[in-house]
Amino acid sequence: MESYVNCFARDGFAVVRQVFSPKEIDEMRRRVQLQIEVDRAEGKFEESFYELMGVMSGKGDLLSKVHLRDVLVDDRILAIARSLLPKKPLIYFGESTYQLGSGGRAYHRDNVDRHRAEGADWVGPYTLLRLGIYLQDHRRHSGGLKVRVGSHLRDGGRPVLVDSEVGDVVVWNMRTLHSGNTVRLRFWPDFAWIPPTSGMRRLRLGESMIPKWMQLPLEQQRGAMFMSFGVQSSHLDRYVSECLSDHDEASEAVMRSRFGDEVWELVQRKGLTISRLHRENASNWRALK
Numbered sequence: 001m002e003s004y005v006n007c008f009a010r011d012g013f014a015v016v017r018q019v020f021s022p023k024e025i026d027e028m029r030r031r032v033q034l035q036i037e038v039d040r041a042e043g044k045f046e047e048s049f050y051e052l053m054g055v056m057s058g059k060g061d062l063l064s065k066v067h068l069r070d071v072l073v074d075d076r077i078l079a080i081a082r083s084l085l086p087k088k089p090l091i092y093f094g095e096s097t098y099q100l101g102s103g104g105r106a107y108h109r110d111n112v113d114r115h116r117a118e119g120a121d122w123v124g125p126y127t128l129l130r131l132g133i134y135l136q137d138h139r140r141h142s143g144g145l146k147v148r149v150g151s152h153l154r155d156g157g158r159p160v161l162v163d164s165e166v167g168d169v170v171v172w173n174m175r176t177l178h179s180g181n182t183v184r185l186r187f188w189p190d191f192a193w194i195p196p197t198s199g200m201r202r203l204r205l206g207e208s209m210i211p212k213w214m215q216l217p218l219e220q221q222r223g224a225m226f227m228s229f230g231v232q233s234s235h236l237d238r239y240v241s242e243c244l245s246d247h248d249e250a251s252e253a254v255m256r257s258r259f260g261d262e263v264w265e266l267v268q269r270k271g272l273t274i275s276r277l278h279r280e281n282a283s284n285w286r287a288l289k
Contacts, residue, residue, distance in 0.1 A: 004171075008171060008172075011147075011149045011150060012150060012153070012157075012172060012173045012175065012176035013145075013147045013149075013162065013170065013171065013172035013173065013176055013178070014171055014172075015163065015168050015169070015170055015171075016169045016170075016171065017165075017168050018167045018168065019077075019080070019169045020076070020169075021167060022166050024167070025133075025135055025166050025167055028068075028133070028135055028223075029135045029223050031067040031068060032068065032098050032100055032135070032223055032225075033100075034067045035066070036056055036100065038058075038065075038066065038067065039059070039065075044058050044060060045057075045059065046058060046059055054102055054103065055099050055100070055101040055103040056099070057097055057098060057099050058097075058098065061094050061095060061097065062098065062225065062227060063092070063094075063096070063259060063263065063267070064259065065098070068098060068225065069263065071133070071225060071227075072092070072096055072227050073266060073267055073270045073272060075270070076169075077131060078090060078229075078270060078272060080131065080169060080171060081131065081171075081229040085127060085129065085229065085230065086125075086127060086231050086233075088232055089231065089271070089273050090231065090271070090272055091229065091230050091231055091236065091272075091274075092227075092229055092267070092272055092273070092274055093228070093230065093240055093244070093274075093275055094244070094274075095227070095244065096226060096227035097226055098223075098224070098226075099222075099223065099224050099225075099226070100223045101221065101222060102181050102222045103180070105181045105182060105183075105207060106179055106196055106197065107146075107178065107179045107195075107196060108177070108178070108179070109151075109174065109175055109178075110128075110174035110175075110228075111126065111174045111175045111235075111239065112239055112242050114175075116155060117151075117154050117155045117175075120234070120235075120238060121175060121235060121238070122175070124235075126152065126173055126175045127230050127233040127236060128173075128174045128228060128235060128236060128239055129171055129172065129228065129229060130171070130174055130226060130227070130228045131171045131227050131228075131229075132145065132169070132170045132172075132224055132225070132226050133169055133170075133224060133226075134166075134170065134222075134223075135223035135224060135225075136166065136218065136219040136220050136221075136222065136223065137164075137165050137166050138162065138163070138164045138165070138219075139164065139165050140184075140189070140216065140219075141184065141216055141217065141218055141219040142181075142183050142184045142215050142216050142217065143182070143218045143222045144161065144162055144163075144164055144180075144182055144184075145161075145162040145164065145170055145172075145178055145179070145182060146159055146160070146161050146162065146178060146179045146180075146182040146192055146196055147160060147162060147172060147177065147178040147179075148160075148176070148177040148178070151176050151177035152173035152175040152176040156177075157177065159192040159193055160192050161182055161184060161189075161190060161192045174228070174239075179196035181196075182196060182207065183196075183210050183216075185210070185215065185216070186213070186214055186215060186216050189216055194206060194207050194210070196208075197209075
C-alpha cells in the first residue's frame with residue numbers, strides 16, 4: 001500500500017488509516033457534547049451564521065478547550081503533521097475548532113492566494129496543512145470531504161470523494177481545493193462530479209439540489225475536529241499576517257494567562273511551538289491593543 005506521505009505530496013491530501021480506535025472516537029464525540037455545554041455556560045458559543053445553518057462550534061481554539069485540548073497535542077496527530085512538513089520545529093498558530101452538525105458546501109482553498117494557482121503562496125512547497133478527525137463513517141455515508149486531486153499544484157483537478165472511516169485522520173495541503181459536507185449518491189456512491197454548490201444558491205444545479213431519497217444518509221449527526229500546523233516560513237508569516245490578525249502576535253504572558261501553566265508545560269513537553277496566536281482567540285487580547 002502506498003504511504004500517506006507519498007499520497008499527500010502527489011495529490012495534496014491523504015487519509016491516515018485507523019489512527020484512533022472506535023472507542024476513542026466515541027469518547028471524542030461525548031467530549032464534544034460536554035465542551036458545547038461548557039462553551040454555552042461560559043458565553044463562548046459561536047452564535048453566528050454557522051449556527052443558523054445547523055453547525056455548532058465554540059469560540060476559541062481547541063487548545064483552550066478543557067475537554068478537547070489533548071486531541072490537538074496527541075502524539076499521533078503531531079507525528080502525522082511532522083511527517084508531512086519540512087524537518088523543522090512544528091508550529092501551532094492557534095487555528096483549530098470543533099463542529100457538530102452539517103453546514104454548507106462549496107469548493108475552496110484555505111491559503112491566502114486561494115482563488116487561482118498564482119501569487120506568493122504558489123512559490124515553492126506550501127508549508128501549512130490542515131487535519132480533520134471525522135467522528136463518523138464517510139466511506140458509505142454522506143457528509144465527508146471532497147477534494148480535487150493535485151489542486152495544491154495547479155488550478156482544477158479530478159474530483160474525488162474521500163473514503164474516510166471511523167478512526168481515520170484526513171490531512172490536506174492548505175492550497176488544495178476541497179469541500180465539506182459532501183453528498184454521496186445512493187445508487188452511485190463514488191460519483192464525485194456533481195459540483196458542491198451551497199444550499200443558498202438555489203438556481204444552480206449541484207449537490208444541494210439532490211433529493212434526499214437519492215442521497216446516502218449520514219451515519220449519525222456529523223461531528224468533526226479540525227486543526228492546522230506549519231513550520232517557520234514566509235508562507236506561515238504571510239498566512240498569519242493576512243488571515244488571522246492585523247496586529248502583532250500575542251506575547252508569552254498572554255498565552256500563559258490564556259491557557260494556564262499546565263497547558264503551556266504540556267505543549268513544551270510535546271515539542272510543539274505555540275506561535276502567533278489569533279488575537280481574538282486570546283482571553284485578554286484587548287489589553288494589548
